Structures are given as structure tokens and as C-alpha cells.
Amino acid sequence: MSVRIITNYGDLKFELFCSQCPKACKNFLALSASGYYKNTIFHKNIKGFIIQGGDPTGTGKGGESIYGRYFDDEIYPELKYDRRGILSMASKGASKKPNTNGSQFFITYSSLPQLNGEYVIFGKLIDGFETLNTLENCPSDKSHKPIDEIIIKDIVIHSNPIADQEILD
Template structure:
């Protein structure tokens, strides 16, 4: 399963690890389907580290999920923050996942075991490069908005065939 983030800096296509992190992917896909992420901004951009979004308030303090207030981590030891483009849930501590997520700009092994990695960038590296180059303030908020205009969910045709 994959999702494209149509952003102000170009399209970024994500491959989701639905078999390994089903609850996280269900939440992310449901929010995409509800257009939850449409017209939201990436509120935190730390070059060399991560870019974070998924908060409709744009402050880093908001969020929502389909399971109630929060949902638990799905830490999979085989999925590591070992490269650029790993997509993970942002949280405020153990089992506090909602809608906020981040993409890594580089290898960040110290995040392993702390954040649910549920996907990876498979297209749109140029857009990620442009985002990383944006100027930020002292709180790492981009001075120019980095926006998600909309998301597109792409069905996996192999999964559909396997149902028969």
C-alpha cells in the first residue's frame, strides 16, 4: 500500500508497512481517506534530522486518531531509522500516537524502539531535499510554509488479487 503526499515542494510517495504495523497504517490511511491531512503544514523542520507534520493546528500540540485519544506503539525491531526517508509516528511518550508523523533526513538509530516506523519514502527525494533546505526559526518552524495540499491513497493490486 502506498500514499502520495502532494506538498508545496512536490509529491512524495510513501510505501507503508501495513503487514508489520497494521494499527498504525490503518490510522494513517483512515486519516488520509478523511482528508485529515489536507492543507496542513509541516510545523517542525530540523535539517539533518527530521521533518514533522500531521497536526491540524500547525503548532505541534494537536492531533487526532481513529482509536480515541491515543493508540499504542507498534515497534518492529526489523524496521529501523537507518536511512533517509523513514516515516514514523511522532509521539509525546510511550503509546501516545495520534496523527503526527515525521520523515527522517538521515540515519537516526537513536530513534529505534522509541517511535513506530511504519513506512518509507519511495519517490519524491527532490521534494524532501527542498524541504530540508528551508529556513527555520529558533524553534525549527519553517519561515515559509511547507504544506500538504492533499493525499492520495494507492491500492495495492496484488493484495486485491490475493483476496480471490
């Protein structure tokens, strides 16, 4: 299963880890299919670290999951922040306040081993690295909010019937 996040700067295509993180993937896919993320912004952009979005209020304080406010962590040691383009749930962190996943997500700009075990990793970038480079270089203010809006125009779900059947079995 993969998704394409369409931004005003280009597209980002992610492979989702539905077998390992079914709750996170179901949440992200259901919110995407319902248009929840459509025309929302990435509200945080930190060069060399992450870009974060998924909050319909655009403040970084809003959003909720399809399960209610939050859902449980799905953290597995084999899923690591070992590369650029890791797709992860933005929560309060497993060691600080576990099981606080809602609608917000982030994408890494580099390998970030210090985040291992803290946040739910549910996908990786497979196409659109040039777009990720462009986003990383968009200037932000002192609070890390992009000066020019980075808009999630839509999220398109790509289905692979063979892989999808394996998930359902």
C-alpha cells in the same frame, strides 16, 4: 499499499508497512482518506534530522487518532531508522511515555539509529527524494518552524490489489 503526500514543494511517495504496523497504517490511511491532513502544514523542520506534520492546529500540540486520542505502539526491531525517508508516528517516545500515537508523523532526513525502538516506523520513501532535499533546505526559525509554510495539499492513496489482498488475508 502506497501513498503520495502532495506538498507545495513537490510530491513524496511512501510504501506503507501495513503487515507490520496495521494500526498505524489504518490510522494514517483513514485520516488521509477523510481529508484530515489536507491543507495542514509541516510545523517542524530540522535539517539533518526530521520534518514533522499531521497536526491540524499547526502547533505541534494537536491531533488525535481514529481510535480516540492515542493508539498503542507497534515497534519491531527489524524496522530501523537506517536511511533517509523513514515515515514514522510522532509520539512522546516509547521509553518516555509509551502508546501516545495520534495523528502527527515525521519523515527522517538521515539515518537516525538513536530513534530505534522509540517511535512507530510505518513506511519508507520510494519516490520524491528531490522533494525531500528541497524540504530539508527550507529555512526554519529558532523553534524549528519553517519560515515559509510547507503545506500538505493532499494525500493520495495508491492501492495495489495483490498486496492489499495479502494484508486482508
